[in-house]
Amino acid sequence: MDYLVLARKWRPQVFEDVVGQQHVVQTLKNAIRQERIAHAFLFSGPRGVGKTSIARILAKAINCEKGPAETPCNSCTNCREITEGVAMDVREIDGASNRGIDEIRELRERIRFLPVSCRYKVYIIDEVHMLTREAFNALLKTLEEPPPHVVFIFATTETHKVPATILSRCQCFEFRRLSLRQIAEQLRKISDAEGIQISDAGLTWVAEAGDGSMRDSESIFDQVISYAGTEIRDEAVEELLGRTDRRFLFQLSEAVLRRDAGQCLKIVEEGYYAGLDMTYFYQLLLQHFRNLLLVRIVGPKQELLDLSGGDIAGLEAQVADISRETLQQLLDILLAEEENVRRSHNPRLNLETIVCRMAGLPPAIPIDEILTRMEELEARLSSSVTLGSATTASVLPGSSYESKNRPLTEERPLELPAAKAAVEEVREPVPDLKEPVRAVGSPEEIWANFKGHVKKQSALLASKIEQGVFLGFENGLLRIGFRKGHMFYEDISQPAQKNRLSELASAFFKTAVAVEIESVVLDSDNRSSEGISEAMARKNQMEEIRREALNHPLLQKIMSVFDGAEIQDVKIRTPQAGSDSKKKE
Numbered sequence: 001m002d003y004l005v006l007a008r009k010w011r012p013q014v015f016e017d018v019v020g021q022q023h024v025v026q027t028l029k030n031a032i033r034q035e036r037i038a039h040a041f042l043f044s045g046p047r048g049v050g051k052t053s054i055a056r057i058l059a060k061a062i063n064c065e066k067g068p069a070e071t072p073c074n075s076c077t078n079c080r081e082i083t084e085g086v087a088m089d090v091r092e093i094d095g096a097s098n099r100g101i102d103e104i105r106e107l108r109e110r111i112r113f114l115p116v117s118c119r120y121k122v123y124i125i126d127e128v129h130m131l132t133r134e135a136f137n138a139l140l141k142t143l144e145e146p147p148p149h150v151v152f153i154f155a156t157t158e159t160h161k162v163p164a165t166i167l168s169r170c171q172c173f174e175f176r177r178l179s180l181r182q183i184a185e186q187l188r189k190i191s192d193a194e195g196i197q198i199s200d201a202g203l204t205w206v207a208e209a210g211d212g213s214m215r216d217s218e219s220i221f222d223q224v225i226s227y228a229g230t231e232i233r234d235e236a237v238e239e240l241l242g243r244t245d246r247r248f249l250f251q252l253s254e255a256v257l258r259r260d261a262g263q264c265l266k267i268v269e270e271g272y273y274a275g276l277d278m279t280y281f282y283q284l285l286l287q288h289f290r291n292l293l294l295v296r297i298v299g300p301k302q303e304l305l306d307l308s309g310g311d312i313a314g315l316e317a318q319v320a321d322i323s324r325e326t327l328q329q330l331l332d333i334l335l336a337e338e339e340n341v342r343r344s345h346n347p348r349l350n351l352e353t354i355v356c357r358m359a360g361l362p363p364a365i366p367i368d369e370i371l372t373r374m375e376e377l378e379a380r381l382s383s384s385v386t387l388g389s390a391t392t393a394s395v396l397p398g399s400s401y402e403s404k405n406r407p408l409t410e411e412r413p414l415e416l417p418a419a420k421a422a423v424e425e426v427r428e429p430v431p432d433l434k435e436p437v438r439a440v441g442s443p444e445e446i447w448a449n450f451k452g453h454v455k456k457q458s459a460l461l462a463s464k465i466e467q468g469v470f471l472g473f474e475n476g477l478l479r480i481g482f483r484k485g486h487m488f489y490e491d492i493s494q495p496a497q498k499n500r501l502s503e504l505a506s507a508f509f510k511t512a513v514a515v516e517i518e519s520v521v522l523d524s525d526n527r528s529s530e531g532i533s534e535a536m537a538r539k540n541q542m543e544e545i546r547r548e549a550l551n552h553p554l555l556q557k558i559m560s561v562f563d564g565a566e567i568q569d570v571k572i573r574t575p576q577a578g579s580d581s582k583k584k585e
Contacts, residue, residue, distance in 0.1 A: 005218075005219065006218040007215045014057060014074070015071065018053065019185075020179070024043075037062055038170075039152065040143050040170040041172075042155075044158075045175025045176065045177070047157055048212075049177065049212070049213060050175060051175055056124070059124070063079075068119070089116055090121075091122070092124045096130040099131045101132065103135070115149055120150065121149055123152050125153070125154050128162060129159070129161035152170075178213070179212075191203070194225075199232075204308040206241070227240050245281065252264060252268070254318060259361075268348065268355065278341075278350075291305055300316055323363065329361060378458065449508075454508075458500070469482070473513075476511060478509075479516050480492075481520035482519060493517045502514060
């Protein structure tokens with residue numbers, strides 16, 4: 001048979017033919033031009049992206065009779081023999097079947113001999129990660145100090161399985177997965193040269209089936225040509241490649257987004273009887289919702305999605321009115337159940353349960369919208385409470401705290417006209433009070449009333465100051481303390497929180513109020529609110545005693561006698577237990 005499959009016929013023969021690995025090609029060409037050819041290379045990357053092809057091109061470039069040359073001539077004896085795989089000095093070794101130490105020992109014996117016809121002896125070991133640990137160890141010394149006429153080229157799809165001692169002795173090149181566009185363009189070039197008529201959509205579907213591998217895509221294209229001939233219709237490609245999966249994906253995702261659980265079950269059943277592998281289909285569904293989320297976030301950027309234009313348009317249509325948060329929730333459900341589906345003996349049942357749960361999930365509200373609604377609600381509540389406070393101030397002049405202490409049987413005026421006039425009076429703007437309103441009641445009562453006022457405006461803020469301590473209100477300054485290290489201390493000290501608290505305090509005390517958040521240190525006896533209040537009372541008592549002591553006539557006389565003297569501290573003498581017992585005796 002003289003027929004060559006497309007993957008072999010269109011295998012790159014020079015560096016310029018390589019698709020998608022420009023970073024590797026340019027480095028090797030520069031090394032050849034500068035005569036800086038390393039003794040060992042390691043090519044790693046996915047299957048079918050050009051690792052072995054570039055290894056052969058490199059072997060031809062350094063052994064070309066007209067070289068070393070960046071572009072081998074492919075006409076000299078050495079180039080032709082290497083291309084045909086019959087060159088004595090260029091050996092390709094399968095690491096999977098020649099993985100033992102005996103094969104490596106034999107290789108070590110051979111590399112000592114000079115090349116027969118080429119400039120270098122080149123050993124290309126494919127799937128090098130399959131070598132045994134002993135075989136790798138046998139290579140170490142040879143790789144570290146090889147003969148000058150030997151070049152090793154290793155290829156692997158799993159770099160992490162290659163020992164670090166081998167990697168450190170090689171120049172390592174990472175090959176990239178080919179994009180959908182790169183594969184489709186190469187397939188178009190092949191189809192034009194071979195006289196094959198096929199649409200761009202058909203080539204894109206073939207490239208998708210190749211999953212980033214040029215060799216796989218060319219093999220699939222060869223299969224499509226054998227099935228449909230030289231004039232390939234899209235229907236033939238869909239039928240051969242099983243593109244019905246895509247149709248079921250779009251139908252199922254549409255039913256989920258419309259929250260139609262019944263339709264979801266119907267689509268799963270149709271796919272099941274159409275021969276779909278439910279486990280594999282679940283992976284496709286997971287990838288499909290990932291694509292939906294990407295389209296919703298970044299828009300139709302083909303370089304991120306790596307899909308055909310028709311599929312991207314379909315994704316855009318599906319997510320037009322779906323929020324990002326909803327798609328994220330649906331994708332989270334699929335990710336959470338992935339392992340269960342993979343291990344399940346009845347993946348269809350798992351899939352039906354999952355899609356019904358997804359369809360029943362209520363749409364997620366974006367966090368920005370939630371915050372906007374909360375701000376609007378808080379503003380409405382604030383305005384209504386302010387109106388209520390103004391009513392109290394206009395109809396019942398005096399402190400707002402007195403109303404809570406009035407008896408329930410308090411007589412009220414029965415004259416309806418007067419009441420109506422009072423209500424109408426509320427609508428007049430209440431002038432700002434220039435003088436601060438005197439806080440009525442004990443500190444405990446003031447603090448309790450203030451917390452109640454804050455709770456009406458913001459329950460969250462009220463729950464935070466509930467953990468605080470009322471340190472006092474004087475001269476327009478409200479002092480609130482938190483135990484040192486308390487979780488709310490840093491939060492309530494933020495400018496936004498303090499400003500909000502200052503607004504509420506100003507409305508409560510009927511004057512401009514600044515809020516100061518302080519850190520207080522409490523002993524084990526003063527952890528509760530009652531203990532804190534007692535501690536504040538003792539503190540106020542100590543300050544009063546200190547003022548009286550400083551104003552005592554005897555102390556003033558002493559200060560006048562000793563000019564320049566300063567009072568460092570004032571201490572209270574407490575009677576000792578011994579002295580008390582003596583007095584009792």
